Amino acid sequence: MMMTLFAPELTVLATAVVFVVLACLPTPDARRDYLTAAGLGALTLFVALTALGVQGDLFQEAYRVDRFSQVFKTLLALAAFLVILLCRRLQEIPIQRHAETYLLLSTATLGLMLLVSSVHLFAFFMALELSSYSLYLLVFLHRDQAQAQQAGLRYFLVGTSTSAVMLFGLALLYGATGTAHLGTLTANWGQWAGQPTVLLGLLLTLAGGFFKLALFPFHSWAPDAYERAAHSVAAYIATASKVAAAAALLRLTGPLTGAGGLLVECLALLAILSMTVGNLAAVAQTDFKRLMAFSSIAHAGYLLIGVLTFSTAGSSAVVFYAVAILVMKYTCFLVLVQVSGDGRNLAIADLAGLHRRSPLLALALMMALFGLAGIPPTIGFSGKLLLFHAALQKGHLLLVLIAMFNVVISLYYYLRVLKAAYLTEPVLAQQPPIPLATGDRALVLLLIAAITLIGFYPAGLLHLTEAAAQVLF
Amino acid sequence: MVPFSHSLLVAALLFGMGLFCLLTRRNLIMMLLGIEVMLNAGALAFVAASLHWQQMDGQAMVLFILTVAATEVSVGLALIVALYRRTGSVDPDPPADRQLAAQAGEGGV
Numbered sequence: 193m194m195m196t197l198f199a200p201e202l203t204v205l206a207t208a209v210v211f212v213v214l215a216c217l218p219t220p221d222a223r224r225d226y227l228t229a230a231g232l233g234a235l236t237l238f239v240a241l242t243a244l245g246v247q248g249d250l251f252q253e254a255y256r257v258d259r260f261s262q263v264f265k266t267l268l269a270l271a272a273f274l275v276i277l278l279c280r281r282l283q284e285i286p287i288q289r290h291a292e293t294y295l296l297l298s299t300a301t302l303g304l305m306l307l308v309s310s311v312h313l314f315a316f317f318m319a320l321e322l323s324s325y326s327l328y329l330l331v332f333l334h335r336d337q338a339q340a341q342q343a344g345l346r347y348f349l350v351g352t353s354t355s356a357v358m359l360f361g362l363a364l365l366y367g368a369t370g371t372a373h374l375g376t377l378t379a380n381w382g383q384w385a386g387q388p389t390v391l392l393g394l395l396l397t398l399a400g401g402f403f404k405l406a407l408f409p410f411h412s413w414a415p416d417a418y419e420r421a422a423h424s425v426a427a428y429i430a431t432a433s434k435v436a437a438a439a440a441l442l443r444l445t446g447p448l449t450g451a452g453g454l455l456v457e458c459l460a461l462l463a464i465l466s467m468t469v470g471n472l473a474a475v476a477q478t479d480f481k482r483l484m485a486f487s488s489i490a491h492a493g494y495l496l497i498g499v500l501t502f503s504t505a506g507s508s509a510v511v512f513y514a515v516a517i518l519v520m521k522y523t524c525f526l527v528l529v530q531v532s533g534d535g536r537n538l539a540i541a542d543l544a545g546l547h548r549r550s551p552l553l554a555l556a557l558m559m560a561l562f563g564l565a566g567i568p569p570t571i572g573f574s575g576k577l578l579l580f581h582a583a584l585q586k587g588h589l590l591l592v593l594i595a596m597f598n599v600v601i602s603l604y605y606y607l608r609v610l611k612a613a614y615l616t617e618p619v620l621a622q623q624p625p626i627p628l629a630t631g632d633r634a635l636v637l638l639l640i641a642a643i644t645l646i647g648f649y650p651a652g653l654l655h656l657t658e659a660a661a662q663v664l665f
Numbered sequence: 666m667v668p669f670s671h672s673l674l675v676a677a678l679l680f681g682m683g684l685f686c687l688l689t690r691r692n693l694i695m696m697l698l699g700i701e702v703m704l705n706a707g708a709l710a711f712v713a714a715s716l717h718w719q720q721m722d723g724q725a726m727v728l729f730i731l732t733v734a735a736t737e738v739s740v741g742l743a744l745i746v747a748l749y750r751r752t753g754s755v756d757p758d759p760p761a762d763r764q765l766a767a768q769a770g771e772g773g774v
Binding site: 314318325328329332341344345346349353355356359360364367372 | 676684703706708714717720722725730736740741747748757758
């Protein structure tokens, strides 16, 4: 019984063990590592899909397997598998470190999977740490040591100090209430809600989730980490890590249905600041990955709008938008990896003439950027619509208006990238076309189809996300 | 018995001192120690809460915090050693890198 409930996590753990062995072998072999990782990644995805319907409690109810956690585990397995596919030409990381890269990617995935199932605050903290430490090391593995060490150290220092803050918040919560189980906390929330220690403890605890999501006051690590990490690592941070962070925030705050006043105002302020800071800073960027980092910060703000509604509609919209972010951000990074070739960073100007070098990649980039900017008919538009609609139902009109303004600002810099890809003439007149393997071509087509089809027919995905969100209430 | 609020106050003071150390020092090892002190402040608060509620949960958590702190030190020191080998400094923003950034112009920002 327990094995079936825990199957996706066990598969990822087995993957990690395999790569511990491979990392110890004397001869590094990039192709062997890639094929093993891709095979095991596909297996994990398959196991996660088969485990989509299981339910139950594990480890003295500290760990809950339900529709919500299983949907997110499938998304995480998908994101991890897709990121491994980006590692086929992993030239940014020295070949001796490839096995370690896959090892750390699997431990990070394991941590994130444990995170979305934790309903005990202690389990929650440990899962968060497991994924964070793997990511600090992954950022550090880039071949350009001078750049990567700076970014990795900053990520590490901000991350560990945030987790210390979160730990103190947990201690305050536990000290004030005498329980660390989310279910018990939710059931008796009314009697504690007024206490300042509980509110402070909760806000400090949320800081851990905010850090993962790169929300405004905890965002300073993101631009450097994105820019200086290997492309596939940055893609992992932008997709899997964000999806899990959204799930973690929903678990932590979702059940506080009766919460009002101060908590909602604090979250609304953070959402507004994060959107505005992210979007305004993104306008000034010239590096593509840095632009993606600031766009992530802005999207963290949009996600928080759904979180602070504390309603089923809002939570379902957050799950939907997490899927949208996964697909759109991954498409952007896929284009980046293909265009960059040998793993160097791309300035936005380097995209010039992309529509001639590879029309398919240019189209994929256009659809992904339209999605991020929220232009219909894309998955990003449906996601934003659901988020704003959920917020309006709860009467957050001002918040939605500010978010709309931000969407307009973001349109400017997304279109700037598109202008480079479609209209600007390259400095060197003859640039070689970008060859795409059959598998890559199929993947790109699949992503374009996902972005547009879910934009036209969101009902299927919406049904799934609503089923997931209903578990929370 | 020491009242719960007193031990919480000590923990909060300890946490503040750790945070102060983290924010003011320009030496990576001292910053790491600051984070360590912050983690231990959390552990102290957990022990106090455990005593206050007469439960073992908080004490169990402290064992986990010890492992997290050990991970933090081992990962952190490994990163610092790698940085020190390259630049010969334990400054979070080594002089060698600052020169590099200055040469690169605005690209290094």
